[in-house]
Amino acid sequence: MTPNQLQHELKKKHPFESLEQEATLNIVRTNDQFQNRFGRLFREHGLTSSQYNVLRILRGEGRPMPCLDIAERMVQVVPAMTGLVDRLEKQGLVRRDRCTEDRRVIFIELTEKGAELLQRLDEPVMELHRTLVGHLSQAELKELSRLLEKCRQSVRSADCVRSAE
């Protein structure tokens, strides 16, 4: 057992002030390293992590979606979607389609080319998931997901408070 692996990784001289701080930093650092890996994989196929995310969401939904709905499922704010879709459209991976009933909304649709690219990525992505966390037991993975979901409950409740202000 390495009781202070994170402290060692960060070359921190002082121990963590609290378990809360240590856990939070562990989340951030793990995410950064994972994002790094996925980013590299996607880049080999001409995509970024965000772009891949958009394509995945569109495939999961199975039909064209408005910008706002896509942004809502990603954590990001709306304005970023414009440029994101611009580049995906330029690559021919999605198509913009203005809704006829409500001319304010613009549907984003996955193209055949986009679907094919996604499919080519399925196996490598699954493989990377296994590489990154496959050495944890099924029980550990379940526990990890449970703890992280519990973490997010605080954000949700805090957001409720904020939106009630």
Add this chain to the structure above:
Amino acid sequence: MTPNQLQHELKKKHPFESLEQEATLNIVRTNDQFQNRFGRLFREHGLTSSQYNVLRILRGEGRPMPCLDIAERMVQVVPAMTGLVDRLEKQGLVRRDRCTEDRRVIFIELTEKGAELLQRLDEPVMELHRTLVGHLSQAELKELSRLLEKCRQSVRSADCVRSAE
């Protein structure tokens, strides 16, 4: 118990293909939401998350550090440090100092003003840590950190392979 909270959050129609995928997405999503919160807090004080990180690293080290050493403790690549330090210097929070022995290295030093800003942030930051994960028990926090550290072991070993190529 909510067995598929993440699936519900993402409005995913299909269940996750694997526990590995679910755990990875849980890490990413939790991180995004936490970063969001910390970013807001730092912004109220005129800082970004990255800038705060640099200041924290400098205070932890207790003395001036070369750019590379700072970048190494963050996950990011080197080039980003230049602009980051530029802006911190413009705000008077750090100072650049060229080393006399080795004129290639430039020491970054925390200024008095930077130290004061950090100190003002200490309490709010600690408070936010508690808000975000304080509802987990001490045992859960320890287990979460343990699992995340175990996750990162795969990245480390994979990096060894890569650097040996």
Add this chain to the structure above:
DNA sequence: CGACGATAGTTCACATGTAAACTATCGTCC
């Protein structure tokens, strides 16, 4: 009908990250 608030996207300004190319120095080896 016509003003007005709400909603969907876009544009803008600014701070990051990433990779690749470039500059200034250092060390070392012949």
Add this chain to the structure above:
DNA sequence: GGACGATAGTTTACATGTGAACTATCGTCG
């Protein structure tokens, strides 16, 4: 002591995120 590879930073080009302001529509209410 001069070439050469390695090291520390910077610059450049491009894709993100974030907040604020703006445009086009919709709906509704008077």
